[in-house]
Amino acid sequence: MNKLFELKDWLTLEDTAKELSQALSEPVNKADILHLAIDGKITLSVNLLKTIPVNFGKIIVLNDAEREETPLENIEEGDIYSLENEWIFMETTQDIERIKGVWDLPMGDCNKQYIEFQLQKLNENIGGEKEFIPEDTSGLFLVSSNKEMVKVLIGIEDIEIMSGSIANGKKLRQRIKDEKFSEWQANELLKKYSEDRRRFIERSSKTPIYQTYYHDYQLRDSSFLVVRPRAISDFINTLDSEVLPEEKNVTVNDLFTNPPQNHSEPFEALKKQACNFINEYHRLPKNKKELWDYLTDQLEYDTRKNAILYPYSKKWTDFDAFSSMYKNRTTIR
Incomplete structure (x- = not known):
């Protein structure tokens, strides 16, 4: 992985395929990326260039047994999602808010079906006309x-x-243009649309704002699928961990072979997080980049500063400070 890769917030599917092809030393294409996402191997994201309406939700996770015991008659079907063999209930507000930028796309029911549809279109070389x-x-x-x-x-x-x-109305005008209606036919259709528009506005003015929005099941214009560099690194690390045997009985002392002579709060904070890594993966981190990626995922992370905030600390630690401490305390580069 090059330095430019690490500095990017996201990569297109094409660039992701190139990075994986280089890392795996075998051809990878866009369809492979979508397939990996469907199988839960890599996390897809979506880059929203324009704001879209959303409801923010509070998440309640239910397993199958809890779901059977929970009365759902008052819960809309659209509020229940299957995700990683669990059920996610989104308790949303009625407030309509707007978001943009890069957001992750977990493989829940509708999300997964949408990506499967994109994969089908790609494999069958289908254009945008298929709904x-x-x-x-x-x-x-x-x-x-x-x-x-x-x-x-x-x-x-x-x-x-x-x-x-x-x-x-936009669809109607495009239809008039594409099908080359006569002037009389076009005027009649537009006249009917004007009347429909008047009734539409009248109804909308009497309807609460939250009732003028529905669940959407696909990404619209001005948005496209991307992959975060972190997701690519996680996928590659997963492959590495599958082929490398677990290191038995390793401790944080095997990582930090040159601890400071005096007590150091920053080092103790780093040491604790390194212990968490070892306990989770049953091995030492392969290099400082892998440990840093773990820290940015587990702790509060400021992307602009490229800095983490350890628990109970009031001072941010950027990548340079982390690298310096790591270099002085271990021989694993």
Whole structure:
């Protein structure tokens, strides 16, 4: 992995395929990336270039037994998601908020079906004309780098089949252009749309704002699939851990062979997190980059500063400070 790769917030599917091809020494393409995501091997994200409407949700995880015991008659089907053999209940507010930027796309029911559809289109070389009709209509959900979860919405103005909506009008005008209607036919259709539009606005003005949005089940224009560098590193590290035997009975002292002579709060904080890594993976980190990636995932992380905040600490530790301490305390580079 080059330095430019590490500095990027996200990579396109094409660039991700190139990075994996180089790392694995074998050809990898976009379809492979989607397949890996469907299988839960790599995390996809979506880059939203324009803001989209969402509901922020509070997450409640239920296993199958708890789900059977929980009365769900008052819970909309769209609020229940299957994710990694558990059930996720999103208790959302009625507030409509807007988000943009890079958000992760976990492989829950509707999300997974959407990516399967994208893979099918790619394999069959299908253009954008084929419509995605999911079996699961709960809608897409996204997760931020801070583990905030949102349900993706679509406003009634953006629904093409909604008579009188803006999107409905745009589709009509495009149809008139494509099918070369006569001036009389076009005027009649536009006249009917104007009346539909009047009724649409009248109904909308009497409807609470939260009732003018529905669960959306696909990504719209001005958004595209990407992969975070962290997700690529995690995937490669997973492959490495599968082929390398576990290091038995290793401790943090095997990593930090040159501890400071006097008590050091920063070192003790780093040492504790390194212990967590060893306890989780049953081995030492292969290098400082792997340990740093682990820290940025587990601790509060400021992407702009490229710095972490240890628990109970008031001072941020950036990558340079971490690297210096790591270099002075271990022989593992």
